[in-house]
Amino acid sequence: MASENSDWSDDGRYVAPTVAQSVKILVVGAFGVGKTTLIGSVSEIAPLRTEETMTLASVGVDSLTGLDDKATTTVAMDFGRITVSPDVVLYLFGTPGQRRFWDLWEGLAEGAVGALVLIDTRRIEDSFEVFDQLETRTGMPFAVAVNDFPGAPRYGADQLREALDLLPDTPIVHCDARNKESSAQALIKLVEHALHFPASEKALT
Amino acid sequence: MEDYRDHPVRPYVLTSGRAHPSRNTIRPETLLVVDPDTPPPVTPTRQQRELLDMCGGLLSLAEAAAHMRLPVSLVVVIASDLVDSGHLQVRSAPRHSPPSAELLEKVLNGLRKL
Numbered sequence: 141m142a143s144e145n146s147d148w149s150d151d152g153r154y155v156a157p158t159v160a161q162s163v164k165i166l167v168v169g170a171f172g173v174g175k176t177t178l179i180g181s182v183s184e185i186a187p188l189r190t191e192e193t194m195t196l197a198s199v200g201v202d203s204l205t206g207l208d209d210k211a212t213t214t215v216a217m218d219f220g221r222i223t224v225s226p227d228v229v230l231y232l233f234g235t236p237g238q239r240r241f242w243d244l245w246e247g248l249a250e251g252a253v254g255a256l257v258l259i260d261t262r263r264i265e266d267s268f269e270v271f272d273q274l275e276t277r278t279g280m281p282f283a284v285a286v287n288d289f290p291g292a293p294r295y296g297a298d299q300l301r302e303a304l305d306l307l308p309d310t311p312i313v314h315c316d317a318r319n320k321e322s323s324a325q326a327l328i329k330l331v332e333h334a335l336h337f338p339a340s341e342k343a344l345t
Numbered sequence: 346m347e348d349y350r351d352h353p354v355r356p357y358v359l360t361s362g363r364a365h366p367s368r369n370t371i372r373p374e375t376l377l378v379v380d381p382d383t384p385p386p387v388t389p390t391r392q393q394r395e396l397l398d399m400c401g402g403l404l405s406l407a408e409a410a411a412h413m414r415l416p417v418s419l420v421v422v423i424a425s426d427l428v429d430s431g432h433l434q435v436r437s438a439p440r441h442s443p444p445s446a447e448l449l450e451k452v453l454n455g456l457r458k459l
Binding site for chain 2: 153154155156157159160161162163164182185188189190191192193219221222223224225227228229230231233244245246247248250251252253280281320321324327328331332334335338
């Protein structure tokens, strides 16, 4: 079929024809924490963006008095792709921390390897809600990656574990989201953790 | 990043008013490809034709939606109809449980080669 897409076949946009399975990891974190940067540093395609609209009533913000209750807002998700073997492709979906946003994308959390939670030590409190949901609502394996912004306070893993009230098993790694090896290392920690501590049975509804 | 397309009509007009797909098995990471043995639909909608053009090679639903600049929720509905009619094939079965240890090992090995 002749179309504007007919020149796609050789530019790497398509998944290799040998691939028969896809898996996904959620890269979770507050706005501006570096999700898209991390995804872009390891992805074989330039990160793509997909958007959904949601009504503000479901955002849970209580300062909207007087606004039309049908007012909508747009929520974006950036994602990337890594062909990890001839038959398996891994997708990295970067999503806002709150579970109510994940639900915008049908089945986004279902069947995931786990979640890599990116945090910024200058705004640790932004991530409290994320951990609460991961632990109590999804049962999904997760690891914490501290995106080391220049000038951000440096804390040791023990200090962070205590501040974030994390289980002793939860991996905490420092990373530079701009750096491919560093981002890959954070993802490796998560997958190793998922191998040792699979999602609990209550997981993923 | 380019702006999302501005639609003259509300998205769900494009899907005959349905917000939910005919089957509930297509996920953002589900891999789709045109079935080469099925003749193209006789009277496809513009979105159906666009999705079929897009899936001339293997592509996840999320990628197709991003390239089409349409919401994933909308493209799921369009794709489900085309899967039902035999025009699109689902390559990767959707996963309802966490990946197996064998699959996780493959992911690990791939990440270690980055």
